[in-house]
Amino acid sequence: MADHEKLLPDWMIGLTDRIMNYYIEKNLNLDSVILDRHPEPQPGHEYMMYAHVPFCHTLCSYCTFHRFLFKEYKAREYFINLRQEMQMAKDLGYEFTSLYIGGGTTTVLEDELIKTIEHARTLFPTIKEVSCETDPAQLVSPTFKNLKGLVDRMSIGVQSFDDNILKMTERYEKFGSGQEIFERIQYAKELFPTFNVDMIFGFRGQDEGVLTRDIELLTQLNPRQITTYPLMVTSQTKCSVRNTIAAPSSDLAKQYRIILDTLGKQYNQLTSWTFGRTNDEGIDEYVVDHDEYLGVGSGSFSFLGDSLYVNTFSLRRYHERIQSGKMGVERRRTFDKHSVLQYRLLLGLFAGRLSRKYFREVHGVNLDRALWKEMMGMRLAGAIKDDPNDPDRLIVTDSGKFLGLVMMKAFYSGMDNIRAALRKPLSSSDM
Ligand SMILES: C[S@@+](CC[C@H](N)C(=O)[O-])C[C@H]1O[C@@H](n2cnc3c(N)ncnc32)[C@H](O)[C@@H]1O
Ligand code: SF4
Numbered sequence: 001m002a003d004h005e006k007l008l009p010d011w012m013i014g015l016t017d018r019i020m021n022y023y024i025e026k027n028l029n030l031d032s033v034i035l036d037r038h039p040e041p042q043p044g045h046e047y048m049m050y051a052h053v054p055f056c057h058t059l060c061s062y063c064t065f066h067r068f069l070f071k072e073y074k075a076r077e078y079f080i081n082l083r084q085e086m087q088m089a090k091d092l093g094y095e096f097t098s099l100y101i102g103g104g105t106t107t108v109l110e111d112e113l114i115k116t117i118e119h120a121r122t123l124f125p126t127i128k129e130v131s132c133e134t135d136p137a138q139l140v141s142p143t144f145k146n147l148k149g150l151v152d153r154m155s156i157g158v159q160s161f162d163d164n165i166l167k168m169t170e171r172y173e174k175f176g177s178g179q180e181i182f183e184r185i186q187y188a189k190e191l192f193p194t195f196n197v198d199m200i201f202g203f204r205g206q207d208e209g210v211l212t213r214d215i216e217l218l219t220q221l222n223p224r225q226i227t228t229y230p231l232m233v234t235s236q237t238k239c240s241v242r243n244t245i246a247a248p249s250s251d252l253a254k255q256y257r258i259i260l261d262t263l264g265k266q267y268n269q270l271t272s273w274t275f276g277r278t279n280d281e282g283i284d285e286y287v288v289d290h291d292e293y294l295g296v297g298s299g300s301f302s303f304l305g306d307s308l309y310v311n312t313f314s315l316r317r318y319h320e321r322i323q324s325g326k327m328g329v330e331r332r333r334t335f336d337k338h339s340v341l342q343y344r345l346l347l348g349l350f351a352g353r354l355s356r357k358y359f360r361e362v363h364g365v366n367l368d369r370a371l372w373k374e375m376m377g378m379r380l381a382g383a384i385k386d387d388p389n390d391p392d393r394l395i396v397t398d399s400g401k402f403l404g405l406v407m408m409k410a411f412y413s414g415m416d417n418i419r420a421a422l423r424k425p426l427s428s429s430d431m
Contacts, residue, residue, distance in 0.1 A: 049127075169245060222277075
């Protein structure tokens with residue numbers, strides 16, 4: 001196995017974190033305006049719709065997503081509002097090519113989820129793919145198979161098959177042992193054209209033996225997609241995770257090297273943390289494949305034109321807004337051109353697909369000149385090199401994939417700080 005030092009030295013990881021934090025603090029704060037709706041769509045632009053379902057039957061301590069403990073009456077009311085907000089997007093003139101439903105656990109009420117997907121497909125017949133997220137307990141629900149034919153990609157959170165890690169993260173009692181989860185996936189993966197398994201690395205005690213066994217089990221299951229997230233510790237989860245379930249950050253490069261040397265050899269790498277059986281996997285990381293997306297539901301984000309939009313995190317306010325004819329979106333942050341280009345460069349590095357042509361044709365700039373400092377830094381880090389066969393293409397090296405992972409991890413943690421700030425004022429009447 002190659003020496004982990006070769007991916008990126010520790011000092012460079014620390015420096016990257018500091019640079020990312022600088023830009024995140026500078027850019028990821030919101031304008032003070034309160035909005036009533038999203039802007040209208042732009043002619044010729046293609047959009048994806050993201051719908052958020054913020055409920056789980058049980059809450060995991062390390063989880064950074066916007067979610068509340070499931071209450072049936074709240075969730076039923078919520079799904080009705082979600083469908084109304086989709087109608088509002090239609091009335092504004094939006095059409096979508098795909099729908100990504102994220103959570104939380106999107107299958108908490110399967111009948112409502114089914115109604116919502118059918119509603120979306122009727123409103124937007126151009127939707128070609130629907131993606132959903134679920135947990136291992138839902139796979140044994142007798143009605144789970146009703147989602148067959150409606151969902152094109154089902155993603156399930158496994159995190160690890162190792163019982164010690166499942167116990168440490170309190171998922172063993174809630175979702176079953178590694179062996180039980182393995183057996184459930186064997187049955188469920190046949191129900192959908194694409195089945196994705198989410199794993200997490202960066203847990204304490206997840207040494208080479210544990211990681212290698214997880215990857216062997218994944219290889220036996222052979223799902224169409226695998227996502228290997230680095231454990232993200234953010235302001236929301238710091239107290240419950242750091243020094244307890246998170247490994248020291250210096251282990252990250254070693255663990256990533258193992259993943260690249262095993263999974264990376266058997267699967268096509270689609271992004272720094274997504275692997276697919278084929279190179280053309282449709283939906284995987286939606287922010288990468290879709291330049292612009294519109295979010296519906298409490299706590300969803302949208303990226304439209306040069307602005308990030310954020311929906312209200314309060315379930316009460318979400319309900320009040322929808323019932324008074326307003327969309328869930330309340331806040332916005334508009335970026336200058338340079339920041340948008342930096343964001344696109346980050347996504348390109350993360351996706352392992354950096355193209356000068358994209359920057360020229362979509363953003364009207366010469367990549368090497370417009371972002372010369374960033375490009376120089378990436379070259380010096382050994383993250384990118386020119387493709388001798390295609391002057392428009394840049395090759396992202398293994399170090400570049402790891403740099404993309406470290407930067408994306410910092411970016412997602414920064415987004416989580418927005419979530420934390422917007423969730424902080426919530427009281428029990430908002431949940
Ligand atoms: C929104 S969750 C939905 C999955 C489902 N609710 C479950 O728990 O099985 C999507 C995925 O995010 C990942 N995730 C959640 N918190 C994370 C964290 N702090 N660091 C890294 N990945 C995380 C997990 O892999 C999880 O499966
Ligand atoms: S990991 Fe999944 S089940 Fe656990 S709190 Fe997060 S979304 Fe809910």
